[in-house]
Amino acid sequence: MADHTYSISEIVGSSSDGVDSAIRNGIAAASQTLRHLDWFEVKEIRGHLNNGEIADWQVTIKLGFRLER
Amino acid sequence: MADHTYSISEIVGSSSDGVDSAIRNGIAAASQTLRHLDWFEVKEIRGHLNNGEIADWQVTIKLGFRLER
Amino acid sequence: MADHTYSISEIVGSSSDGVDSAIRNGIAAASQTLRHLDWFEVKEIRGHLNNGEIADWQVTIKLGFRLER
Amino acid sequence: MADHTYSISEIVGSSSDGVDSAIRNGIAAASQTLRHLDWFEVKEIRGHLNNGEIADWQVTIKLGFRLER
Amino acid sequence: MADHTYSISEIVGSSSDGVDSAIRNGIAAASQTLRHLDWFEVKEIRGHLNNGEIADWQVTIKLGFRLER
Amino acid sequence: MADHTYSISEIVGSSSDGVDSAIRNGIAAASQTLRHLDWFEVKEIRGHLNNGEIADWQVTIKLGFRLER
Amino acid sequence: MADHTYSISEIVGSSSDGVDSAIRNGIAAASQTLRHLDWFEVKEIRGHLNNGEIADWQVTIKLGFRLER
Amino acid sequence: MADHTYSISEIVGSSSDGVDSAIRNGIAAASQTLRHLDWFEVKEIRGHLNNGEIADWQVTIKLGFRLER
Amino acid sequence: MADHTYSISEIVGSSSDGVDSAIRNGIAAASQTLRHLDWFEVKEIRGHLNNGEIADWQVTIKLGFRLER
Amino acid sequence: MADHTYSISEIVGSSSDGVDSAIRNGIAAASQTLRHLDWFEVKEIRGHLNNGEIADWQVTIKLGFRLER
Amino acid sequence: MADHTYSISEIVGSSSDGVDSAIRNGIAAASQTLRHLDWFEVKEIRGHLNNGEIADWQVTIKLGFRLER
Amino acid sequence: MADHTYSISEIVGSSSDGVDSAIRNGIAAASQTLRHLDWFEVKEIRGHLNNGEIADWQVTIKLGFRLER
Numbered sequence: 001m002a003d004h005t006y007s008i009s010e011i012v013g014s015s016s017d018g019v020d021s022a023i024r025n026g027i028a029a030a031s032q033t034l035r036h037l038d039w040f041e042v043k044e045i046r047g048h049l050n051n052g053e054i055a056d057w058q059v060t061i062k063l064g065f066r067l068e069r
Numbered sequence: 070m071a072d073h074t075y076s077i078s079e080i081v082g083s084s085s086d087g088v089d090s091a092i093r094n095g096i097a098a099a100s101q102t103l104r105h106l107d108w109f110e111v112k113e114i115r116g117h118l119n120n121g122e123i124a125d126w127q128v129t130i131k132l133g134f135r136l137e138r
Numbered sequence: 139m140a141d142h143t144y145s146i147s148e149i150v151g152s153s154s155d156g157v158d159s160a161i162r163n164g165i166a167a168a169s170q171t172l173r174h175l176d177w178f179e180v181k182e183i184r185g186h187l188n189n190g191e192i193a194d195w196q197v198t199i200k201l202g203f204r205l206e207r
Numbered sequence: 208m209a210d211h212t213y214s215i216s217e218i219v220g221s222s223s224d225g226v227d228s229a230i231r232n233g234i235a236a237a238s239q240t241l242r243h244l245d246w247f248e249v250k251e252i253r254g255h256l257n258n259g260e261i262a263d264w265q266v267t268i269k270l271g272f273r274l275e276r
Numbered sequence: 277m278a279d280h281t282y283s284i285s286e287i288v289g290s291s292s293d294g295v296d297s298a299i300r301n302g303i304a305a306a307s308q309t310l311r312h313l314d315w316f317e318v319k320e321i322r323g324h325l326n327n328g329e330i331a332d333w334q335v336t337i338k339l340g341f342r343l344e345r
Numbered sequence: 346m347a348d349h350t351y352s353i354s355e356i357v358g359s360s361s362d363g364v365d366s367a368i369r370n371g372i373a374a375a376s377q378t379l380r381h382l383d384w385f386e387v388k389e390i391r392g393h394l395n396n397g398e399i400a401d402w403q404v405t406i407k408l409g410f411r412l413e414r
Numbered sequence: 415m416a417d418h419t420y421s422i423s424e425i426v427g428s429s430s431d432g433v434d435s436a437i438r439n440g441i442a443a444a445s446q447t448l449r450h451l452d453w454f455e456v457k458e459i460r461g462h463l464n465n466g467e468i469a470d471w472q473v474t475i476k477l478g479f480r481l482e483r
Numbered sequence: 484m485a486d487h488t489y490s491i492s493e494i495v496g497s498s499s500d501g502v503d504s505a506i507r508n509g510i511a512a513a514s515q516t517l518r519h520l521d522w523f524e525v526k527e528i529r530g531h532l533n534n535g536e537i538a539d540w541q542v543t544i545k546l547g548f549r550l551e552r
Numbered sequence: 553m554a555d556h557t558y559s560i561s562e563i564v565g566s567s568s569d570g571v572d573s574a575i576r577n578g579i580a581a582a583s584q585t586l587r588h589l590d591w592f593e594v595k596e597i598r599g600h601l602n603n604g605e606i607a608d609w610q611v612t613i614k615l616g617f618r619l620e621r
Numbered sequence: 622m623a624d625h626t627y628s629i630s631e632i633v634g635s636s637s638d639g640v641d642s643a644i645r646n647g648i649a650a651a652s653q654t655l656r657h658l659d660w661f662e663v664k665e666i667r668g669h670l671n672n673g674e675i676a677d678w679q680v681t682i683k684l685g686f687r688l689e690r
Numbered sequence: 691m692a693d694h695t696y697s698i699s700e701i702v703g704s705s706s707d708g709v710d711s712a713i714r715n716g717i718a719a720a721s722q723t724l725r726h727l728d729w730f731e732v733k734e735i736r737g738h739l740n741n742g743e744i745a746d747w748q749v750t751i752k753l754g755f756r757l758e759r
Numbered sequence: 760m761a762d763h764t765y766s767i768s769e770i771v772g773s774s775s776d777g778v779d780s781a782i783r784n785g786i787a788a789a790s791q792t793l794r795h796l797d798w799f800e801v802k803e804i805r806g807h808l809n810n811g812e813i814a815d816w817q818v819t820i821k822l823g824f825r826l827e828r
Contacts, residue, residue: 005650006633008681012351012409018089020294024330029350029412031328040330042321045111049132052100054093054109060353063325064633067650074167075150077198081213081271087296098212098274114318118339121307123300123316129215133150136167143236144219146267156365158501162537169535178537180528183387187408190376192369192385201532202219205236225572227432231468238466247468249459252594256615259583261576261592270463281443282426284474288696288754305695305757336698340426343443357627357685363503374626374688390525394546397514399507399523405629419719420702422750434570438606445604454606456597477601478702481719488788489771491819495558495616512557512619543560547771550788564765564823581764581826612767639710641777645813652811661813663804666732670753673721675714675730684808708779735801739822742790744783744799 005067006038014058019045022059036066074136075107083127088114091128105135143205144176152196157183160197174204212274213245221265226252229266243273281343282314290334295321298335312342350412351383359403364390367404381411419481420452428472433459436473450480488550489521497541502528505542519549557619558590566610571597574611588618626688627659635679640666643680657687695757696728704748709735712749726756764826765797773817778804781818795825 013026023042031037044060082095092111100106113129151164161180169175182198220233230249238244251267289302299318307313320336358371368387376382389405427440437456445451458474496509506525514520527543565578575594583589596612634647644663652658665681703716713732721727734750772785782801790796803819 003637003646003677004635005647006635006679008631008633010353010355010407010631011412012353014349014351016348020089020296025348026350027325027328027330029414031325037325037328039324040322046109048108049096049100049106052096052106054096056348058351062631067632069650072154072163072194073152074164075152075196077148077150079148079215079217079269080274081215083211083213085210089296094210095212098276115316117315118303118307118313121303121313123303127213131148136149138167141223141232142221143233144221144265146217146219148217158365158503165532165535165537169532175532175535177531178529184385186384187372187376187382190372190382192372200217205218207236227434227572234463234466234468238463244463244466246462247460253592255591256579256583256589259579259589261579279430279439279470280428281440282428282472284424284426286424286698286700286752287757288698290694290696292693301693302695305759332693334696338424343425345443355629355631355683356688357629359625359627361624365503370624371626374690391523393522394510394514394520397510397520399510401624403627417706417715417746418704419716420704420748422700422702424700434572441601441604441606445601451601451604453600454598476700481701483719486775486784486815487773488785489773489817491769491771493560493562493614493769494619495560497556497558499555508555509557512621539555541558545769550770552788562767562769562821563826564767566763566765568762577762578764581828608762610765641710641779648808648811648813652808658808658811660807661805667730669729670717670721670727673717673727675717710779736799738798739786739790739796742786742796744786 006064007067009034009063009065010043010060011063012058012060014056016054016056018057019059022057023061026059026061027063030063034063034065036068037063038066039064075133076136078103078132078134079112079129080132081127081129083125085125087126088128091126092130095128095130096132099132103132103134105137106132107135108133144202145205147172147201147203148181148198149201150196150198152194154194156195157197160195161199164197164199165201168201172201172203174206175201176204177202213271214274216241216270216272217250217267218270219265219267221263223263225264226266229264230268233266233268234270237270241270241272243275244270245273246271282340283343285310285339285341286319286336287339288334288336290332292332294333295335298333299337302335302337303339306339310339310341312344313339314342315340351409352412354379354408354410355388355405356408357403357405359401361401363402364404367402368406371404371406372408375408379408379410381413382408383411384409420478421481423448423477423479424457424474425477426472426474428470430470432471433473436471437475440473440475441477444477448477448479450482451477452480453478489547490550492517492546492548493526493543494546495541495543497539499539501540502542505540506544509542509544510546513546517546517548519551520546521549522547558616559619561586561615561617562595562612563615564610564612566608568608570609571611574609575613578611578613579615582615586615586617588620589615590618591616627685628688630655630684630686631664631681632684633679633681635677637677639678640680643678644682647680647682648684651684655684655686657689658684659687660685696754697757699724699753699755700733700750701753702748702750704746706746708747709749712747713751716749716751717753720753724753724755726758727753728756729754765823766826768793768822768824769802769819770822771817771819773815775813775815777816778818781816782820785818785820786822789822793822793824795827796822797825798823
């Protein structure tokens with residue numbers, strides 16, 4: 001594994017269902033353009049409210065992916 | 070949207086089910102007294118343990134709501 | 139000054155003009171309902187963008203005010 | 208304990224005596240208006256100086272209290 | 277409750293299902309060796325990605341347990 | 346708004362005029378290459394000094410923009 | 415002192431008297447099982463409230479102790 | 484630039500006008516006694532309120548200056 | 553109060569008695585060389601242990617003092 | 622230097638040798654695709670262990686580079 | 691890798707040589723009692739000074755190791 | 760050791776060689792004017808890049824030194 005370099009992207013995934021679903025949606029969208037995704041870290045969990053209910057969940061995550069040489 | 074003012078309240082929602090449910094319960098309770106709720110942010114996730122199992126989940130959230138003029 | 143108690147409220151002031159103006163607007167709105175305001179602290183500076191320009195500036199501030207006895 | 212909701216207030220207690228006394232004074236003042244106080248957390252310890260001595264100690268604390276249903 | 281002492285352990289629970297499940301798995305494993313578990317706090321949520329999907333969720337938690345005298 | 350994904354870029358805008366101007370300059374430069382810019386957050390305010398005066402203000406901001414599907 | 419290794423334990427000491435006493439109680443309990451205790455750092459000060467008064471003070475501390483070779 | 488050493492001083496500049504002016508005032512005062520000032524970083528923005536208006540803005544900044552050899 | 557500048561010094565006061573005493577000792581020592589001391593903020597509370605007891609308490613504080621013009 | 626804009630990228634460099642080498646490797650890899658690199662900041666130092674020894678060092682750094690106009 | 695649980699220990703490694711060496715010494719000492727060490731994270735770098743020179747480097751690290759079932 | 764007071768200075772040491780060397784250079788420069796240096800803590804590691812290589816390493820450290828009475 002020595003001398004690999006990774007790049008980190010920060011995205012916000014959203015969902016009307018909950019925390020796990022917002023993370024999965026964000027990763028699914030990112031995986032359409034980023035290859036070699038290796039790990040994620042949750043940075044912030046928030047969301048919008050509408051009429052006293054959660055309209056959407058928004059989870060900010062960092063995504064690490066290996067750079068090709 | 071210019072010149073609106075928002076106020077931020079901090080609450081702890083709890084549930085015996087999990088993170089999402091504790092957040093939903095806290096917002097439902099707050100929406101009984103606060104109007105114009107606009108967003109939430111998760112600040113802390115914790116809970117009590119009993120006999121090696123999770124007795125309740127407690128999620129601290131900040132709630133933003135628009136002040137009426 | 140001994141034994142005074144202060145309460146802290148968190149608000150978000152907004153403006154289409156800039157950081158200082160958003161803070162002033164938030165304090166002006168809060169001063170309509172809170173008396174004995176004593177200090178403020180800036181917690182976050184952010185805003186919305188529209189067509190590549192700043193639509194509104196939003197500054198989260200904490201407000202300290204003395205409780206009357 | 209399931210499904211209780213708590214609200215969190217932030218106050219600054221002060222005293223000419225020291226840290227513990229400033230916390231106790233703040234809680235005593237808050238308990239005159241807030242019921243069902245459940246816990247506190249210290250956020251900041253500071254104070255004013257006068258002629259090279261401590262004129263008052265100021266301790267910022269968060270107070271959690273159970274919302275009645 | 278006076279004069280009890282608690283110790284805090286830090287663990288990482290994992291799961292292929294989601295955040296709540298990773299927390300539950302970590303607590304279940306810890307409860308096999310630690311008695312008198314009293315509370316948990318979530319410190320970090322992350323996970324590994326494989327082929328653009330979440331291979332496992334990893335949640336770092338602190339566990340508080342009462343020391344016996 | 347459900348299931349949108351946002352990406353976050355970090356930039357440093359600079360100006361010889363002040364904080365607001367440095368933010369505006371950074372956003373103007375970023376909007377030449379990034380579409381669907383939605384919000385910004387200030388992360389750091391600093392600058393260079395020359396002969397005891399501010400030569401330039403530098404403000405680090407995060408920019409959120411919606412990913413097209 | 416070169417090449418010594420220290421281990422760090424995290425505990426919560428409690429007391430009905432105040433901050434100093436909670437720290438002393440936690441260290442006294444820990445010193446029954448840990449040898450070569452070398453330093454402590456306060457991480458969090460909190461407590462439980464009952465009928466508007468402090469029922470117990472709880473101080474989270476990290477304890478450093480030298481590992482024997 | 485190699486092997487230069489810098490020292491960092493922390494000051495609070497104030498102004499009745501706004502954030503930028505408080506920073507400029509603080510730097511102007513510091514530049515009367517510190518030579519070779521090289522950069523500044525904003526650490527905290529706060530101020531005093533009087534009759535619901537901002538009496539003075541106070542900005543805490545760190546100042547880096549090169550040590551002469 | 554407008555346009556005053558304050559400088560901030562960081563010191564560590566110590567005592568064999570407790571937190572309040574360590575703070576008072578540090579301020580007393582600093583006041584022998586610094587004039588116009590205006591406020592203090594506690595940054596860290598720690599100490600050395602000897603034979604399972606607290607040998608000395610060490611409290612890191614920041615001291616703000618007004619610069620004379 | 623006025624009105625330049627910088628972009629910030631986050632990468633993880635790795636090495637089997639140590640902290641400095643992991644930073645150098647990450648910068649060397651990034652410099653193959655990023656021009657006008659201007660500064661770096663270390664955000665995290667970690668690594669993998671194998672059989673009780675360090676298999677690789679991983680250092681997360683932010684890289685600032687000037688945007689061309 | 692699913693459903694593994696990891697435990698995290700915090701130690702301080704020291705050396706008279708430098709940062710890398712202090713980390714290696716700490717891990718070598720810990721590996722004598724902990725099995726299945728998997729990763730480390732640096733939390734703090736500090737040291738003691740004597741006669742204006744570094745007497746020892748002290749690096750606080752967290753160590754993750756897999757719990758056996 | 761009781762009742763000693765320490766002062767803390769913040770400096771930035773630099774080097775073209777690496778992290779350890781930048782720390783040593785900063786301490787060597789500071790020891791020419793500060794007596795009774797007792798400990799250091801690393802606060803930030805960064806540096807300038809030139810042509811894709813590290814031109815200098817800059818390490819911000821806090822230095823604690825005992826005040827003479």
